[in-house]
Amino acid sequence: MSDITGKIFDVKLFKKLSFFITPYKVTYYIVMFSAISLSLSSTLTPYFLKVIVDDYIRPKDYSGMVFFVILMLVTLFLEVVFQFLFVFYANWLGQSVIKDLRIKLFNRIINFKMAYFDNTAIGRLVTRSVSDIETIASIFSQGLFMIIADLLKMSLVVIVMLYVDWELSLIVFSILPIIVYATRLFQKSMKKAFEEVRSQVASLNSFVQERISGIKIVQLFNREKIEYKNFLSINEKHKKAWLKTVWFNSIFFPVAEIASSVTIGLIVWYGGFNILSNGKISLGVIFLFIQMSQMLFRPLRQIADKFNSLQMGMVAAERIFRIIETNSAIKNNGNIIAKSVRGKINFKKLKFSYVSGQTVLNNFSLNIRPGEKIAIVGATGSGKSTIINLLCRLYDFKSGDILIDDISIKEYEIFSLRKHVSLVPQDVFLFADSLYNNITLHNEKITIEKVLKASRELGIHEFIKSLPGGYDYNVRERGIMLSSGQRQLIAFLRAYVTDPSILVLDEATSSVDTYTEESIQRAIEKITIGKTSIIIAHRLTTIRSADRIIVLEDGKIVEQGTHNELIKVPGGHYLNLYEVQLANEFSSL
Numbered sequence: 001m002s003d004i005t006g007k008i009f010d011v012k013l014f015k016k017l018s019f020f021i022t023p024y025k026v027t028y029y030i031v032m033f034s035a036i037s038l039s040l041s042s043t044l045t046p047y048f049l050k051v052i053v054d055d056y057i058r059p060k061d062y063s064g065m066v067f068f069v070i071l072m073l074v075t076l077f078l079e080v081v082f083q084f085l086f087v088f089y090a091n092w093l094g095q096s097v098i099k100d101l102r103i104k105l106f107n108r109i110i111n112f113k114m115a116y117f118d119n120t121a122i123g124r125l126v127t128r129s130v131s132d133i134e135t136i137a138s139i140f141s142q143g144l145f146m147i148i149a150d151l152l153k154m155s156l157v158v159i160v161m162l163y164v165d166w167e168l169s170l171i172v173f174s175i176l177p178i179i180v181y182a183t184r185l186f187q188k189s190m191k192k193a194f195e196e197v198r199s200q201v202a203s204l205n206s207f208v209q210e211r212i213s214g215i216k217i218v219q220l221f222n223r224e225k226i227e228y229k230n231f232l233s234i235n236e237k238h239k240k241a242w243l244k245t246v247w248f249n250s251i252f253f254p255v256a257e258i259a260s261s262v263t264i265g266l267i268v269w270y271g272g273f274n275i276l277s278n279g280k281i282s283l284g285v286i287f288l289f290i291q292m293s294q295m296l297f298r299p300l301r302q303i304a305d306k307f308n309s310l311q312m313g314m315v316a317a318e319r320i321f322r323i324i325e326t327n328s329a330i331k332n333n334g335n336i337i338a339k340s341v342r343g344k345i346n347f348k349k350l351k352f353s354y355v356s357g358q359t360v361l362n363n364f365s366l367n368i369r370p371g372e373k374i375a376i377v378g379a380t381g382s383g384k385s386t387i388i389n390l391l392c393r394l395y396d397f398k399s400g401d402i403l404i405d406d407i408s409i410k411e412y413e414i415f416s417l418r419k420h421v422s423l424v425p426q427d428v429f430l431f432a433d434s435l436y437n438n439i440t441l442h443n444e445k446i447t448i449e450k451v452l453k454a455s456r457e458l459g460i461h462e463f464i465k466s467l468p469g470g471y472d473y474n475v476r477e478r479g480i481m482l483s484s485g486q487r488q489l490i491a492f493l494r495a496y497v498t499d500p501s502i503l504v505l506d507e508a509t510s511s512v513d514t515y516t517e518e519s520i521q522r523a524i525e526k527i528t529i530g531k532t533s534i535i536i537a538h539r540l541t542t543i544r545s546a547d548r549i550i551v552l553e554d555g556k557i558v559e560q561g562t563h564n565e566l567i568k569v570p571g572g573h574y575l576n577l578y579e580v581q582l583a584n585e586f587s588s589l
Helices: 011-057 062-109 114-118 122-164 166-213 215-220 224-276 283-324 384-391 414-418 435-440 448-458 461-465 484-497 514-527 573-587
Strands: 345-352 361-368 373-378 399-404 421-424 502-506 532-536 548-553 556-561
Touching (some): 122 166, 345 384, 361 384, 384 532, 435 448, 556 573
Antiparallel strands (some): 345 361
16 A cells, blocks of 8 residues: 655656556647646736836837737737636546546456455445545646646746846745745645545445445334434544644635735835836836736645645545555456356365354365255355355355366356356345346346246246336335345346356245245246256255255255255254254244
């Protein structure tokens, strides 16, 4: 992680951003040309005024004055044109860069393995992807290029002032260190303040996102007042962070304004005294220095503000690149394209843990024949879902191996392998989109005809047609418009239409009613024919027809066999689970 605290400009970080400028070099050159031209034209205007006053107004040369007035108007017009080109294309460049950067960031995030999301707040990722990205645009629109333009203008002003009168220049320059020192202190203080602001914004976003996502829990457990108080505390921290920036602004700008006013007073005093003493300073020179002192101080004051924009952008960029450079993606080094899969699966001495020192799977080994229907049961935390996560390459194992058709899954190109594996999870996620798009996930190869045929085979076509709009029905965020059982059916259909070689059902019937479970059971019997199927079972009554039942405990296989074989094992783990579940079902009657 790079540390940009206290730095005016992080060159290494900007080099990373410059990579995204490369496709827009022409626009970049237009911005730089406009900045240089703007500096020249804005500096010429007060000099023309000095010439008009000294050389034409005092001698009363009307024709010469008209010429310079016209020349001044032309210069002002060009200044307006260059100002337009500079502002428009600087902002255009900034938006183009953050568009590409946002794409890069999003593509990086969606390829991270699940372990990354286990340890990262979603609200913070949203902040990085939206508001932090937008802040980076200010590096180009309000930060770096504006600072460059101002520095060019100030350099030209200094040259002109020294050329015209060095004595008045010394008066202006004597006040300059005060402004520079105050600006430097202001810049350092604002840098730290803005880092705190960004941190508090991320905390606020994370808090709100989690509470809204878990609103049902908040209300069911009467936590409204508690969460309200927590929000007040976080919001107060957010306000205090912003007030620090307001405090520094409130100090700096009055100091800068006083210094500027003192400079004008000294110019008028010394210049006026010189004129009255018949010195070489003219009235036009005094006008020139009054204007140019403001042209020198005003950009300097504004540079401090632009440094704020630049540094906020740099802080945001540092956070964005921290994510982009995070090495948390599943390694996709395989070069075997899985065009077809028979479905033979071998788990070989797998060791895995989500948290260091807490083993979930310990030397787990299991062979599954092509087309075999396997059920895996066990207590919570025994490692059932972990097996599926590793098979689907949502997590990487460090020890052991998983073979599909006698080839390590790490040797397969990951996306080609996943095309042959379909998962029906316990917690079904549906997007705020139509049912049809949630079923196909915008896979153009899955036609509406295929979806209709599959839904009829699974017996859920009539249910979908009864909804307003049928397959075009928008289920809203997370599928909130459907019941949990209906969402489960849609997830089942989603897996079915992909025609997988390997079908995985992770507690697929645990949250559905008896009628829906019966529908799914019939569908399971149908679609598992000829397919390798792994069923993580919650209700043991649903796996009686499995070819083999695997019983897990503490990440190890303790029993395996058919349902009829396992219930005959005296004191067996499966028999115990079966009897406990039957007792619970009877007690609930």
